Amino acid sequence: MLSRIILLILWSFLWPLWSSAQWTIIPQKQLLLYGQIKDSITDKPISFANVEVFRNEKEGLALAANEAGRFEVKVDSAYILKLRISAIGYAEKWLELMERSNSNNQKPIDLGTIFIVPGNRLETVDITKRLPVIQNMVDKIVYHVANEPSLSGGTGDEVFRKLPMVSLGSDGKVALRGNQQVKILINGKPSAIFTGNSADALRMLPSDQIKSVEIMTNPSVKYDMEGAAGIINIITNKRFVEGLNGGMVSSVETRRSNIAGNIAGRMGNFGLTASIGSSWNYPIASVIRSERLSASGEAIFSQVNQSRNRRKGRQLALAMDYELDSNNLLVSNLNFNKLTVTTDNHIESTYTSDSTAILGTVDNKQPASNLDMSIDYIRKLGAPGKELMLSAQYVEGNNGLAYSSDYNSRREVGKNQGASHEYTAQLDFNYPVGAIAMDFGVKIVKRNVNALIAIDSLDRCANRMVADALRSYLFKYRQDILAGYVAAVLPIGKLFNLSTGLRWERTNWGGAETNGVSKFSNSSTDLFPNLAFSYTYAKNATFKIAYGKRIQRPGLYYLNPFKNNTDGANQIQGNPNLRSEIMHQLAIGGDFNFNRNNGHVGLSIYYKTINNMIEQVFRHRLENNRTMTLQTFGNIGSNNSLGTTIYGSYTLFERIDFKGNIDLYTYSNNLNSDFLNASLTKDRVYLLYKTFVGITLAVGKGFIVDSNIFWDSPQRTFQGEFAAFNLWNITVKKKLLKETATIGITMTDPFNKIKNLSSYAQTSSMMQKSNFSLPFRSFGLSLSWQFGKGKYGSYRSKEKQINNDDQKL
Numbered sequence: 001m002l003s004r005i006i007l008l009i010l011w012s013f014l015w016p017l018w019s020s021a022q023w024t025i026i027p028q029k030q031l032l033l034y035g036q037i038k039d040s041i042t043d044k045p046i047s048f049a050n051v052e053v054f055r056n057e058k059e060g061l062a063l064a065a066n067e068a069g070r071f072e073v074k075v076d077s078a079y080i081l082k083l084r085i086s087a088i089g090y091a092e093k094w095l096e097l098m099e100r101s102n103s104n105n106q107k108p109i110d111l112g113t114i115f116i117v118p119g120n121r122l123e124t125v126d127i128t129k130r131l132p133v134i135q136n137m138v139d140k141i142v143y144h145v146a147n148e149p150s151l152s153g154g155t156g157d158e159v160f161r162k163l164p165m166v167s168l169g170s171d172g173k174v175a176l177r178g179n180q181q182v183k184i185l186i187n188g189k190p191s192a193i194f195t196g197n198s199a200d201a202l203r204m205l206p207s208d209q210i211k212s213v214e215i216m217t218n219p220s221v222k223y224d225m226e227g228a229a230g231i232i233n234i235i236t237n238k239r240f241v242e243g244l245n246g247g248m249v250s251s252v253e254t255r256r257s258n259i260a261g262n263i264a265g266r267m268g269n270f271g272l273t274a275s276i277g278s279s280w281n282y283p284i285a286s287v288i289r290s291e292r293l294s295a296s297g298e299a300i301f302s303q304v305n306q307s308r309n310r311r312k313g314r315q316l317a318l319a320m321d322y323e324l325d326s327n328n329l330l331v332s333n334l335n336f337n338k339l340t341v342t343t344d345n346h347i348e349s350t351y352t353s354d355s356t357a358i359l360g361t362v363d364n365k366q367p368a369s370n371l372d373m374s375i376d377y378i379r380k381l382g383a384p385g386k387e388l389m390l391s392a393q394y395v396e397g398n399n400g401l402a403y404s405s406d407y408n409s410r411r412e413v414g415k416n417q418g419a420s421h422e423y424t425a426q427l428d429f430n431y432p433v434g435a436i437a438m439d440f441g442v443k444i445v446k447r448n449v450n451a452l453i454a455i456d457s458l459d460r461c462a463n464r465m466v467a468d469a470l471r472s473y474l475f476k477y478r479q480d481i482l483a484g485y486v487a488a489v490l491p492i493g494k495l496f497n498l499s500t501g502l503r504w505e506r507t508n509w510g511g512a513e514t515n516g517v518s519k520f521s522n523s524s525t526d527l528f529p530n531l532a533f534s535y536t537y538a539k540n541a542t543f544k545i546a547y548g549k550r551i552q553r554p555g556l557y558y559l560n561p562f563k564n565n566t567d568g569a570n571q572i573q574g575n576p577n578l579r580s581e582i583m584h585q586l587a588i589g590g591d592f593n594f595n596r597n598n599g600h601v602g603l604s605i606y607y608k609t610i611n612n613m614i615e616q617v618f619r620h621r622l623e624n625n626r627t628m629t630l631q632t633f634g635n636i637g638s639n640n641s642l643g644t645t646i647y648g649s650y651t652l653f654e655r656i657d658f659k660g661n662i663d664l665y666t667y668s669n670n671l672n673s674d675f676l677n678a679s680l681t682k683d684r685v686y687l688l689y690k691t692f693v694g695i696t697l698a699v700g701k702g703f704i705v706d707s708n709i710f711w712d713s714p715q716r717t718f719q720g721e722f723a724a725f726n727l728w729n730i731t732v733k734k735k736l737l738k739e740t741a742t743i744g745i746t747m748t749d750p751f752n753k754i755k756n757l758s759s760y761a762q763t764s765s766m767m768q769k770s771n772f773s774l775p776f777r778s779f780g781l782s783l784s785w786q787f788g789k790g791k792y793g794s795y796r797s798k799e800k801q802i803n804n805d806d807q808k809l
Helices: 002-019 156-161 199-201 672-676
Strands: 032-038 052-056 060-064 070-076 079-086 093-097 107-114 132-137 140-142 166-168 173-177 182-186 208-216 231-236 245-253 256-267 272-281 282-293 297-323 327-352 356-380 387-407 410-432 436-459 462-467 473-492 496-511 522-537 539-555 570-573 581-594 599-623 626-652 656-671 685-700 704-711 720-722 726-737 741-748 754-762 764-777 778-787
Touching: 052 070, 052 166, 052 656, 052 704, 060 070, 093 107, 132 581, 132 599, 156 166, 156 199, 156 208, 156 704, 173 182, 173 231, 297 626, 410 462, 626 672, 656 672
Parallel strands: 032 107, 182 231, 570 626
Antiparallel strands: 032 070, 052 060, 052 079, 079 093, 132 140, 140 208, 166 173, 208 231, 245 256, 245 778, 256 272, 272 297, 282 297, 282 764, 297 327, 327 356, 356 387, 387 410, 410 436, 436 462, 436 473, 473 496, 496 522, 522 539, 539 581, 581 599, 599 626, 626 656, 656 685, 685 704, 704 726, 720 754, 726 741, 741 778, 754 764
16 A cells, blocks of 8 residues: 555656656667776776766766776767776777667677776876866755865864855754754764764864765655754765775864874775774863843843863774675674763852852763664666665664762762664665666664663761652653655756655654653654756756655653753753654755856755744743743744855866855744743744855965854744854965875964853743853864875765664754
8 A cells, every 4th residue: 555655646746747748758768888997918907997988079977987997887879979098007098989879779888898008198188177066966965075175184074164054053063054953974874973962073084084075955765854954974985995095184273182094995805994083172161151030131040150171082983895796795884982071060159039159069971972883785686777775783872971969058969871772674776767767665763762860869867878769760762663765866858857756654652651751652654755856957057946854853862851950040851742843845946157167156045844843942930939940842833944045166266266155044933832921032033144255275385275254143942042153264284295195274263262152041031141151262283194095986885875864863
């Protein structure tokens, strides 16, 4: 029954286009060419040799052979073709193919073994067409990091700050079009290194390891529907050559430092890539000032928290592949990370009613470690494009909080230890039908989450710490997902492309009875349609329209009923009754290159709605005749947003690169009745923005100067706003040792020693304000080095196949 529903809905998308008299779907007129490139003397395959196919002097395409020197390319069989084969250290070789008929049933052509001769190149080719940094595709925007010289020798957070539509906040969280519910993948798969603070993970990822970044605001149904804002997929460089090669990157700054290294190599059919990284910051002293006001503006409460923060992280990644034969491949991945954050707080609280200062100290230690292991089996089924992929993954997360507090003469120690276990099995099948690329898949995910809360408080009569039975408990939560999808990509004529699909997901979840929480269980069945249509209306210009539906399931941080009241005046607690967010988005946009690709401009306009919107909720209540603030989470209602994204770049005199992007979007809510009295923003519309402007100057002799400014508006909630964030970064780099090494000097906010981040939340009866002051000015030195030989490449068949991107973390 399910398969019939999926096929019926898919057919409803395709039939209007198929039956239209003015559009014609391309028949199977394409011809497959394949062969192998070898050294004419040693008879050994030449890994990653260049293959260029020309229709005429102006039209052509380029690709690279694989590690075995083999290549496959589809061409329009109606043309006379010329092929140019080249590799570093070899003379070019030209092949010419005669014109073929328009028959739809032509057999693939085996070009056999193509031998090229070692020696100097026969000619020097002047490149007049710049390689674009940004590429707009039917279902994503691709940022080619390798084509951005200023990012060489940097780290992943530098890459992310330059991505269109992407921003990093003061807390390190990544946002896409202003929404932090974005999923970050590596090679198409979730990684344990991004389970915690994404900024720490990105600082331990060298930019030279990143080939490109895919930004998907409307991802294909092949991906999980989790992540309301969309998906950011990091494609890493793969080195598959005989011998070893790798690199390292390190930076030492006045606020923090990091070091990372990677090594890769191949021995026959076995390939291995390994990376390790570490980051740490020096103790940072900050001050948080907050005050609570009545509806009339009278001061009720004030607090000063002098905090000292330290963080240390490390991560490890291993990727292995073994080619059983030309049609069978095994890929295995392991990722591990650990981050420890230690904070010492000295708190002074004052209630205006009695002017008595309440003193307290709270020491927190938050260790977090995450591990994921996966194995993928890829089977090629003979015909080009036909693949069967079977994948399995295990993910384990351990996140804890251990604290000791002495607040208002009340002493206690406690821990909140969370552990999660996730098991995934997935089957994907790629099956081209003529010119239509079809994808099918099924997936099973099983999640078990436990949180152990143990609190001891001081018994003053016995003068010892005793267990607090009323506040100690074990919270258990489970979630099971069964999913299936069908997707299709097809060309319509020579200028149009259509991508469509449908995903079905069945979710069961529940929790065991625990202290203050009754046993609960629930289930839902959802259909997620996806449609994207693109039109290439000029040689360097594309227009597209897309619609998609997505879901955001709350994670343990939002669900855990543990109440953290170490600061007696400000408490935090999760909500196990949260429902998943559901998002619908419609986007229209386009982009074009001009002046021989020296310039690029992109524009998109979108409208999205989020139902069951999850936001922080501040509630005020009396405790011991004093007003307390409880921060929890709730499904406040629906959110509507109309926005536009504009990004562009221009290169002047082949030395100066200008870049910029701006996101403008509205924020408005339709609140549920339970939250109408908790907000003053009903029927209001707010205009928010995120901007980036940068300039890169190639001075010559290997020197590069890069300057970037980021400026964001305050981010709204239904009760108030979070602080605006801005940043100015200046970097000077010098390439050394035949461009295998880079040394740099970095300055961050050189004229702004302290950054003040102000926020507020307001209800009909009270307002709470806070200001977070922390040192931000930083100076540093960086060094990167690459060693070994061989070309970079990245192949879809070697990417991780499981994409569990469905939780709100």
